[in-house]
Amino acid sequence: MNSETMPSDNGSADSTAATAQGKLAHDKTVPSSPDIQAAPAGRRLPLPALLVMALMGFILIATETMPAGLLPQIAAGLSVAEGTAGQLVSTYALGTVVLTIPAIALTRGMRRKPVFLIGILGFLLVNTIAAFSHDIWLTLAVRFAAGAFSGLLWGMLAGYARRITAPEMAGRALAIASIGTPLGLAVGTPFGSWLGSTFDWRWSFGALSLLTLAALVLAWMLVPDAPGQRAESQIPMLKVFAIPGVSVILLVIFAWMLAHNTFYTYIAAYLRSAKNVLAVDVALVIFGLSALIGLWITGMVIDRAPRLLVLASLSTFLTAGVVFFSGAHSIVAIVMALILWGVAFGGAAPQLQTFISEAGGENADVANSLLGVAFNVAIFFAGVLGAVLISSFDGMVLPVLMIGLAAAALAVVFTARRAAFPSHR
Structure with a gap:
């Protein structure tokens, strides 16, 4: 036992013990995860x-x-x-x-x-x-x-x-x-x-x-x-899927990224079908710059209202799909849709990484590796799915797919309010 915690006549030990108990009580209110343990308070x-x-x-x-x-x-x-x-x-x-x-x-x-x-x-x-x-x-x-x-x-x-x-x-x-x-x-x-x-x-x-x-x-x-990660907290890789909330977040990631990457990869087919004079490279620059705005908004809001932020991002993403479909013959509408798309997607990665890190707890690195795999699986299937769709239909099918997958992801986030996308962190 440390000598500072041993009884003494002047009562300093009681004060030390009380301080230690108070600190312990405070520490118990902080979630136990390596992310939090490694960062000193007030840093x-x-x-x-x-x-x-x-x-x-x-x-x-x-x-x-x-x-x-x-x-x-x-x-x-x-x-x-x-x-x-x-x-x-x-x-x-x-x-x-x-x-x-x-x-x-x-x-x-x-x-x-x-x-x-x-x-x-x-x-x-x-x-x-x-x-x-x-x-x-x-x-x-x-x-x-x-x-x-x-x-x-x-x-x-x-x-x-x-x-x-x-x-x-x-x-x-x-x-x-x-x-x-x-x-x-x-x-x-x-x-x-x-x-x-x-x-x-x-x-x-x-x-x-x-x-x-x-x-x-x-x-x-x-x-x-x-x-x-501490050795005693490591669990088998497959059991990470069973952590409450992880599989649900991965499902949202896959649906959202499949919608995004299918449209992103084959945007030229959409612009051709819309008979729009907007060049592909210009469209992608508008999207990219708008994504920076979305990322800035995410940085400002994510620590205070993460669930609301994800719901707003997916709703904006869905709205972009609707505008892409309904305003296909208007260059103004398409530019507005590109901006909405970029703003909605710009903060998607940190938003989803935040939730899957918190759901994963001490296994956050493994959970995030699953997130990366889900992203790349979605990229792979986007290439295949988009090729099949534009060979059977025209490019106007792409915003329809965007709307459907965004609506499905939004419904999952809206209902998964406990382990996956909680209101309070």
Whole structure:
């Protein structure tokens, strides 16, 4: 026993014990999770570290989507058909789906900073190989590996951001750490496509490698360490699905992302069917900039009214689908729909990561890895579903799908008010 807690004649021990009891009573009101335990009370928002995480998110999303805008150049450079070059996107997603959960399971007990640095270093290595490779099979292999490292990084980023942040600012921290996703879509992918088209597609991968190197140095300098998950709190991966609320949140993620990615991937077909003069690249820039507004709104609101925020986002997403369908022949209506779509989707990632992290508790990293898998499964099925739909109908079927899936997701969130999307945190 510590000497400070032993009885003394001057009554100081009673005062110490009372203080300790008061602290214990207060601590019992704080949820027990590694995210909260790692952040000291009153700590300021670790902005530099969160911006490094945002930079890494920017790199990951740009690396994933960039080949789609450079398929003719990549196909010519590797002497393959465009359809074969298109598998650079598919193998990346496949690597994420297949290896994310095993990678998170293997590393969840390790300290966070070493895992983060190793993930960035691995991503740098495989991306650099892709920039110099002249063999399609080697390129596909390293894209698969890039998807695996991407899954590891995406799976740990949400929990890491929460661990180094005071609990009352955890939602805002996630919003800042997630800003790289809309920036990657709005700026990174178009710039990479321009760079690859103007010079050579390898320049695009080379630029991403240089950015990754910068992120590695900044992470080593600016991102603090945090503990991994305690061994006694780890449960088998499959049992994470059984944690109350997790499977429901994954269902919402899948429906929402399937609706989004189907429309995003085949927006050109919609604009053709609408006989609208709006160019695809202009439409996507409007969407991307609006997504930044949605992310800013999420950062302001998420720590105070997370459930209301998700309901509002899905309602806005559904409204965008209605406007896309009913106002298809009006450029003003389409621009308004693009803005609503972007605002609704911009904060989706931190909103869903917040809820699944809280539902997962001490298994938040595993739960977030499932979130990443759900995202990529939705991306895969969006490509297939969209291709089937536009081959059987015209592009006007896409907002109909958007409306239906958004309505289903909204209904699930509205009814799942206990474990999955509670009113109070």
